[in-house]
Amino acid sequence: MGKTGDSGVEERPKWDNKIQYLLTCIGFAVGLGNIWRFPYLCQIYGGGAFLIPYLIALVFEGLPLLYLELAIGQRLRMGSIGVWKSISPLLGGVGIASMIVSFLVSIFYNTIIAWVLWYFFHSFQNPLPWSQCPLNDNHTGYDVECEKSTSVNYFWYRQTLNITPDIETSGSLQWWLVICLASAWCVVYICFIKGIESMGKAVYVTATFPYLVLTIFLVRALTLPGATDGLVYLFTPDWEILKNPQVWLDAATQIFFSLSVAFGGLIAFSSYNSERNNCERDAVLVGVINSATSLYASISIFSILGFKATNAYNSCREDNILDLTNHFELSDQNMTLENYYQWYDYLNSTFPDEVASLPLKSCNLQTFLDQSASGTGLAFIVFTEAVMEMPGSQVWAILFFIMLLSLGLSSMFGNIEGVLTPMHDLKIVPKWIPNEVLTAIICLASFLMSLIFTLGSGNYWVEVFNGYVGSVPLLIIAFFEIIGVIYVYGMKNFSEDIYFMTGSRPNIYWKACWMVISPIMLLAVLIAYVGLQAQKHPTYPTWNPDYELFPQTQVKDYPDWVFAIILLLCIVPVISIPVVALYELICCKIQRSSARAEPSPYCNDGFVVETQEQNNQRF
Amino acid sequence: MLEKILILLCLSSALAEQPCKPDASDGYKVRLSIKTALGDEAYVWNENEMFLFRATLAFAMRSHLNGQEFDVSNIIVCDETPRVTFWFVVTSPLNTSGLVDKGVVEEAIRMSRNRINSAFLLTDKTLEFIGITPTLTAPVNPDTPPWLIVFGVVMGAVGAGIIVVLVSPLVLKKRKKNEETDEDEEETGVKAVENGSTREGVYNMSFSDDERLTQM
Numbered sequence: 001m002g003k004t005g006d007s008g009v010e011e012r013p014k015w016d017n018k019i020q021y022l023l024t025c026i027g028f029a030v031g032l033g034n035i036w037r038f039p040y041l042c043q044i045y046g047g048g049a050f051l052i053p054y055l056i057a058l059v060f061e062g063l064p065l066l067y068l069e070l071a072i073g074q075r076l077r078m079g080s081i082g083v084w085k086s087i088s089p090l091l092g093g094v095g096i097a098s099m100i101v102s103f104l105v106s107i108f109y110n111t112i113i114a115w116v117l118w119y120f121f122h123s124f125q126n127p128l129p130w131s132q133c134p135l136n137d138n139h140t141g142y143d144v145e146c147e148k149s150t151s152v153n154y155f156w157y158r159q160t161l162n163i164t165p166d167i168e169t170s171g172s173l174q175w176w177l178v179i180c181l182a183s184a185w186c187v188v189y190i191c192f193i194k195g196i197e198s199m200g201k202a203v204y205v206t207a208t209f210p211y212l213v214l215t216i217f218l219v220r221a222l223t224l225p226g227a228t229d230g231l232v233y234l235f236t237p238d239w240e241i242l243k244n245p246q247v248w249l250d251a252a253t254q255i256f257f258s259l260s261v262a263f264g265g266l267i268a269f270s271s272y273n274s275e276r277n278n279c280e281r282d283a284v285l286v287g288v289i290n291s292a293t294s295l296y297a298s299i300s301i302f303s304i305l306g307f308k309a310t311n312a313y314n315s316c317r318e319d320n321i322l323d324l325t326n327h328f329e330l331s332d333q334n335m336t337l338e339n340y341y342q343w344y345d346y347l348n349s350t351f352p353d354e355v356a357s358l359p360l361k362s363c364n365l366q367t368f369l370d371q372s373a374s375g376t377g378l379a380f381i382v383f384t385e386a387v388m389e390m391p392g393s394q395v396w397a398i399l400f401f402i403m404l405l406s407l408g409l410s411s412m413f414g415n416i417e418g419v420l421t422p423m424h425d426l427k428i429v430p431k432w433i434p435n436e437v438l439t440a441i442i443c444l445a446s447f448l449m450s451l452i453f454t455l456g457s458g459n460y461w462v463e464v465f466n467g468y469v470g471s472v473p474l475l476i477i478a479f480f481e482i483i484g485v486i487y488v489y490g491m492k493n494f495s496e497d498i499y500f501m502t503g504s505r506p507n508i509y510w511k512a513c514w515m516v517i518s519p520i521m522l523l524a525v526l527i528a529y530v531g532l533q534a535q536k537h538p539t540y541p542t543w544n545p546d547y548e549l550f551p552q553t554q555v556k557d558y559p560d561w562v563f564a565i566i567l568l569l570c571i572v573p574v575i576s577i578p579v580v581a582l583y584e585l586i587c588c589k590i591q592r593s594s595a596r597a598e599p600s601p602y603c604n605d606g607f608v609v610e611t612q613e614q615n616n617q618r619f
Numbered sequence: 620m621l622e623k624i625l626i627l628l629c630l631s632s633a634l635a636e637q638p639c640k641p642d643a644s645d646g647y648k649v650r651l652s653i654k655t656a657l658g659d660e661a662y663v664w665n666e667n668e669m670f671l672f673r674a675t676l677a678f679a680m681r682s683h684l685n686g687q688e689f690d691v692s693n694i695i696v697c698d699e700t701p702r703v704t705f706w707f708v709v710t711s712p713l714n715t716s717g718l719v720d721k722g723v724v725e726e727a728i729r730m731s732r733n734r735i736n737s738a739f740l741l742t743d744k745t746l747e748f749i750g751i752t753p754t755l756t757a758p759v760n761p762d763t764p765p766w767l768i769v770f771g772v773v774m775g776a777v778g779a780g781i782i783v784v785l786v787s788p789l790v791l792k793k794r795k796k797n798e799e800t801d802e803d804e805e806e807t808g809v810k811a812v813e814n815g816s817t818r819e820g821v822y823n824m825s826f827s828d829d830e831r832l833t834q835m
Contacts, residue, residue: 118766122765125765186781193781193785326650330702
């Protein structure tokens with residue numbers, strides 16, 4: 001099946017089979033956040049105890065929203081703009097907001113994929129380039145910046161990003177990042193050329209490969225020493241943490257952003273389904289698999305991190321052993337890791353002054369396990385360091401970065417879909433432009449806009465976008481989505497639609513969630529989130545080699561113009577909701593007042609809506 | 620008189636032994652970590668190994684200062700510890716009581732560092748001359764960075780894929796059009812056949828939606 005564009009009638013594309021659709025939705029939901037955000041949250045919020053607020057948020061907030069989006073897309077068979085316009089012309093702004101957010105997110109998300117590509121290209125070298133410091137100019141020692149921090153940090157901040165000391169210093173375009181970004185967009189384009197026909201085939205690989213790699217890493221990590229320490233540390237529950245409201249807020253936001261609702265992509269994907277498809281089962285499946293993937297990924301990641309912490313702990317003690325052996329002229333290898341503590345006690349009691357004079361480090365496994373990181377820090381610094389210490393590091397690095405690439409690409413598909421399908425709905429694109437060209441134009445425009453992130457200060461801008469575009473606007477859009485469907489479209493209509501599609505009406509759990517629990521939760525999360533952000537002036541960590549406490553990151557305030565941009569990023573997507581509503585109200589009043597002069601059977605609002613639906617569904 | 624000569628002899632012999640002492644101004648401390656380097660295959664440090672060390676150092680001095688014939692006896696070792704560290708000084712073959720300058724010794728060792736290391740199956744880290752930092756190996760810089768090669772391969776594949784996917788439907792269309800024009804020329808008289816190609820019609824979905832339309 002396909003499009004019969006020649007005959008002038010456009011038929012809606014369809015999924016080849018159910019598996020494609022499920023894999024695409026799962027791929028969209030499972031993204032980089034499952035790998036590098038959830039394990040971090042689990043770790044800092046008391047391990048096993050965090051699962052409780054997380055699962056509660058999934059059941060009462062995540063699954064209802066997911067089911068709502070899939071159902072509405074499947075029923076009304078249009079992208080986000082078309083769907084909301086169908087429900088009520090006043091809600092058309094919700095679709096436009098989704099489209100703008102999808103566009104902004106896809107711009108910075110592909111920059112992260114460009115970084116992953118850069119590391120991937122560099123993983124084919126022996127030795128790995130982030131394992132050694134380069135020499136300084138006159139070859140007398142190592143580069144100063146690299147000496148003070150580590151070679152891994154240096155490779156990330158200097159050789160990859162070439163980062164400037166703060167966001168105000170823009171620096172210049174880094175040509176290597178530009179070509180990586182270009183290749184990232186080309187890869188996205190080739191997967192999207194034929195719309196869901198090509199994308200549906202690409203997801204067979206991109207959605208399943210990460211699971212394979214996670215399993216391989218898990219098996220490998222469990223054979224390395226120290227893996228169990230990491231796992232125990234991760235899952236040891238600290239029940240006291242549940243009293244902290246920040247934990248509940250973070251759990252709710254994590255579930256919300258992890259499921260990728262409110263982007264419009266899920267609505268678009270389910271609109272390509274056949275009408276009688278059990279979307280309830282799909283929604284539960286996608287939601288549960290997303291959370292299970294987060295859990296599985298954190299097990300893999302933390303086994304590796306446990307191995308890394310054990311290694312660091314051992315090398316710390318070995319440095320101490322070397323110092324002691326050299327100072328006291330003991331026989332080589334007489335003091336080993338096993339008898340370190342006995343020797344140390346003996347030497348400390350016999351020669352306390354000499355021992356105190358030595359620069360011994362205090363080695364504690366817990367401190368090394370506590371060194372947590374999330375986000376790009378986890379992937380590009382902590383994990384690359386861990387991979388260096390594993391035998392056969394090139395293979396593990398390549399596998400890891402291909403996994404990140406697949407995760408990022410499958411999420412990008414959803415973002416791009418959230419931009420392309422509404423464009424078709426808006427019908428602003430002339431018919432003679434083929435879809436391939438439209439996709440190419442969108443990819444090119446996004447590439448040019450994302451060149452900002454290849455500047456010296458690019459990483460700081462990615463953090464700005466990540467923190468503010470992908471958070472508050474989504475919460476607002478989701479809130480309006482639920483209110484729009486349940487209260488404007490009507491719970492009764494929606495139940496009838498679901499009965500038509502799945503054969504059974506939604507049960508009391510779904511109804512209770514949609515009508516009461518989820519909107520209240522969303523509103524609470526939104527207010528708490530905005531409240532917390534507004535309490536203090538936003539700051540950001542910078543990499544400044546001239547800082548006194550370098551290699552610690554220096555925390556600086558955002559300058560005012562950046563703050564203004566942040567506000568714009570939060571407001572511009574959601575401003576379309578009230579603007580379109582006002583526009584429709586004014587337009588409709590004008591229409592009504594002019595139509596009253598000549599009463600005609602076509603002026604009935606309900607009739608207008610239905611004929612729109614009929615027209616769209618006939619084709 | 621005899622006593623004076625005896626005292627002088629004793630003093631001179633004492634002085635002759637004094638050149639090598641810990642923290643000698645012209646001496647260096649050496650530290651070996653044999654077990655760390657070789658593990659189970661570590662050899663025991665004994666007199667013979669010490670002889671080899673002195674011989675290797677004499678070789679290094681000879682290579683550096685061409686012409687001066689250093690001998691094993693010119694390398695004086697003292698203050699050996701179980702760690703296997705010791706101090707050594709180098710006396711000049713021309714003047715047995717004079718020590719060779721520290722800087723000269725350092726240069727000689729730097730030049731032949733590799734040979735000294737391999738004589739003992741050790742590395743710069745396990746055979747340390749305290750005070751002589753090992754020269755850092757310059758990193759290998761290939762002419763084409765390897766990452767550009769991988770990038771070229773990946774981008775080439777992606778670019779070729781894009782071109783193939785975009786061009787192949789156009790080629791197919793052209794072929795179809797050629798076939799259709801051929802068919803039209805053949806069948807201008809027979810109109811009945813034109814009507815028979817119902818496959819080229821558009822599937823009218825509104826008929827299948829009939830059920831829905833009545834669900835008011």
